[in-house]
Amino acid sequence: MLNFSQPLDLMFQALADPSRRVMVERLSRGPASVSELAKPLSMSLPAVYQHLQVLEASGLVCTEKTGRVRTCRLEAKALRSAEQWISERRALWERRLDKLGDILTESDGKPD
Amino acid sequence: MLNFSQPLDLMFQALADPSRRVMVERLSRGPASVSELAKPLSMSLPAVYQHLQVLEASGLVCTEKTGRVRTCRLEAKALRSAEQWISERRALWERRLDKLGDILTESDGKPD
DNA sequence: TTGATACTTAACTCTATGCTTAACTTTTCA
DNA sequence: TGAAAAGTTAAGCATAGAGTTAAGTATCAA
Numbered sequence: 001m002l003n004f005s006q007p008l009d010l011m012f013q014a015l016a017d018p019s020r021r022v023m024v025e026r027l028s029r030g031p032a033s034v035s036e037l038a039k040p041l042s043m044s045l046p047a048v049y050q051h052l053q054v055l056e057a058s059g060l061v062c063t064e065k066t067g068r069v070r071t072c073r074l075e076a077k078a079l080r081s082a083e084q085w086i087s088e089r090r091a092l093w094e095r096r097l098d099k100l101g102d103i104l105t106e107s108d109g110k111p112d
Numbered sequence: 113m114l115n116f117s118q119p120l121d122l123m124f125q126a127l128a129d130p131s132r133r134v135m136v137e138r139l140s141r142g143p144a145s146v147s148e149l150a151k152p153l154s155m156s157l158p159a160v161y162q163h164l165q166v167l168e169a170s171g172l173v174c175t176e177k178t179g180r181v182r183t184c185r186l187e188a189k190a191l192r193s194a195e196q197w198i199s200e201r202r203a204l205w206e207r208r209l210d211k212l213g214d215i216l217t218e219s220d221g222k223p224d
Numbered sequence: 225t226t227g228a229t230a231c232t233t234a235a236c237t238c239t240a241t242g243c244t245t246a247a248c249t250t251t252t253c254a
Numbered sequence: 255t256g257a258a259a260a261g262t263t264a265a266g267c268a269t270a271g272a273g274t275t276a277a278g279t280a281t282c283a284a
Contacts, residue, residue, distance in 0.1 A: 009128055015198070016124035017272085028201040030208060034231065047273055049232070054271095068230045068281040076209070079202040083195055086127070089140040090191040096142060097188070129242085146261065159243055161262070166241095180251040180260045 007059060011082045014058035020051050024074065027061060031073040119171060123194045126170035132163050139173060143185040
């Protein structure tokens with residue numbers, strides 16, 4: 001399928017990489033510079049930088065450069081929308097399971 | 113970074129593809145066969161099948177074959193754990209923002 | 225003004241992903 | 255029994271993704 005570059009694609013794609021999740025994890029405890037984000041990761045700075053660009057493109061992280069330091073911070077709104085997509089599907093499915101359970105209980109074990 | 117194949121990697125990776133999200137969406141409304149999942153997607157059945165395997169490997173979907181039909185259903189527990197990861201990070205970050213807001217309000221505009 | 229710091233860009237390699245078509249393998253049922 | 259239905263496997267191809275090194279650029283501090 002062609003890449004529609006929809007927000008959810010980019011967000012889930014961004015979250016799929018463990019290094020990027022480490023970066024998000026770090027940023028959930030407060031803003032950080034590029035080098036700070038790189039510190040716990042065993043890879044070159046350009047690699048970290050590329051991950052950062054993926055996170056920024058997804059909207060999960062926004063950055064701002066002041067002097068020679070780029071400061072990165074989490075974007076709660078984007079996190080919320082990814083969370084919400086999952087939540088809605090799960091709710092739909094669980095509601096269905098509940099209803100099914102009720103029917104089974106009411107009818108004392110009769111199948112669907 | 114090496115592929116640790118951690119559950120979250122696989123789940124977010126699985127959700128990153130729009131075709132797979134269409135499949136999850138369909139399954140949130142109830143179980144379905146492989147061909148039913150394939151119906152709205154403009155790709156070959158083997159392609160759909162491969163997507164299904166990605167979803168199954170991630171734990172988001174489980175399947176069971178009866179006769180010649182494979183029935184697929186959502187796994188609420190897995191959805192919950194992906195949702196929770198995001199939720200926890202967001203909560204941490206938003207709590208931080210709130211505290212910061214409080215400090216700014218109490219001190220009447222003094223910086224951090 | 226010069227060396228160090230903190231990114232940033234470019235070019236390249238290697239692997240993983242997302243398809244495809246073709247060829248099987250069950251099951252089902254007329 | 256034998257064709258149709260539903261799924262499965264295999265092989266191959268094209269593109270995207272994750273990493274590298276090397277070479278910039280822009281700030282800062284002395």
